[in-house]
Amino acid sequence: MPEASSTILVVDDEAPIRRVLGHAFAAAGMRVLEAASARDALDVAAAGRPDIIVLDLGLPDASGEEVCRDLRAWTATPILVLSARHSDAEKVALLDAGADDYVTKPFSPAELLARVRALLRRARAADIDTGSTIHRGELEIDFVKRAVKLGGTLVHLTPIEWELLKALATHPGRVMTHQQLFRKVWRGREHGDAQQYLRVHVARLRRKIERDPVRPQHILTEPAVGYRFGE
């Protein structure tokens, strides 16, 4: 169990939520630190060196985005954001500011715990080596030969589709915002408003590598935020 003996920092200004989450994480064998404000969060994170931080949006003394940037200035510790609905724009801003994932309120502790475990696991594993081949069910991606096979049959991808797949598949499980994907795939070579076609390219890519494009197994949609490659 990777989470046993890990230290987790829970940042939320609502005491009941801190207590409930603290209880759930402690039951999973983790050491739990708590902070009720942005300033506390930075102090405790500096002193306690947590392996992961759960950060609630809507702290009284700073925006979640500020906290994310302040943390990212000196640590790569995974950050999981807790957010209410009606704050899609804020979620995206946080992910762009360096947060790793988010969970929408109200959530079940099991769901949260699963996300925390996935983040811890990913933080320990290195990113997928682009000198390797990955297999996901029927899908096979060979990064060296730039070849994609579905059920053993070679799939023809356009250059954009290949770059998109590579950007997503080398970070399995990780939410990538539209902006992050766009930067990786187009790398500043955009002409006009190329970004608006991102979703269309994803739809085409899905039709090539998914058995059922409306029930995708590999490229999952995070509505209003971006995409995630299945782990």
Next chain:
Amino acid sequence: MNRIRAALIWGSVLAATTVALYFARVDLDKAHVALVLLLVVLGASAAGGRALGLVVAATSFVLFDLLFLAPYGTLVVANPLDWLVLVAFLVTSVVAAQLLVRAQEQTERARLHEADKLKDALIASVSHDLRTPLTTIKALAHDLSALGDERAQMIEVEADRLNRFVRDLLDLSRLSAGALPLQIELNAVDELIGGALQAVEGTPVAARIAVEFPEDGTLLVGRFDLTYAIRVLVNLIENAEKYSPSESVVTVRARRDGPRLLISVADRGPGVAAAETERVFTPFYRTPDAPSDAGSAGLGLSIARRLADAQGGALGYAAREGGGSVFTLQLPAADLDEALADAAMFTNH
């Protein structure tokens, strides 16, 4: 109704006042008559609005001329200076009536604006204040149900239901206020339907959904807000689930018709009675035979329609051939500039 009552009342007041003034005519100066009639005009404007004010002003003008300016009983005015009195009366009464009504409207607008601001603040605070305890309740219930307590499971289910209800009410009030922020972007219908299927995953209806695309394999794209279009589709699917036999197929079909994308959700339920086909889209409407534990407050379809309208689309109902309902979401279609889409990237290669 109120306007008709005000017209009747102020018509009577004008008649009574004129009769009283008429009998006292010999003792009165023109100025007395003019000022009293002016009071009647103002009263009528205040109570009945602009139209009534103008009608009463015009009537008073004629009565003034007929009965109180010599020669009596004709519209002829003997003394040229009396024209001045008449015109001054008419202008004063019309202007005063207009100003009064305008002032009233401004006060009303300011009041509504204040009410809107208050409502927004209330919505934001309700949203946060309800969700925080709901999160705690759900989390605690979840812990307890893990220990095998079935009652805790029910608490969790009900917390979810309450959360959905809060979400619907908030969305409805934002839609009514025209305050829902929309992100209209180029989107693929694959992703719209995929998003809806993902949202209902794990519920009993998920296994009953069949998806149909155009047979030629065209990728359908349009300009709409993905999140809210998914919401519309999910509401339609949930509605189909609620009103159709539990084993029947729910068909989601996508196609393009000229400038519109049509995404329909068809079920094999009882359909909607002809007289009710528009009423199903009103908030809190429920069909008479709806199960009382359907787990909704009758907001799904009304929110769906408003969300469709808000992004330049539409939502309509039609009876399904062979029995059942077809709800069709229309969204603005888009044409892809294929050349641009790929050239955009590889001009540097």
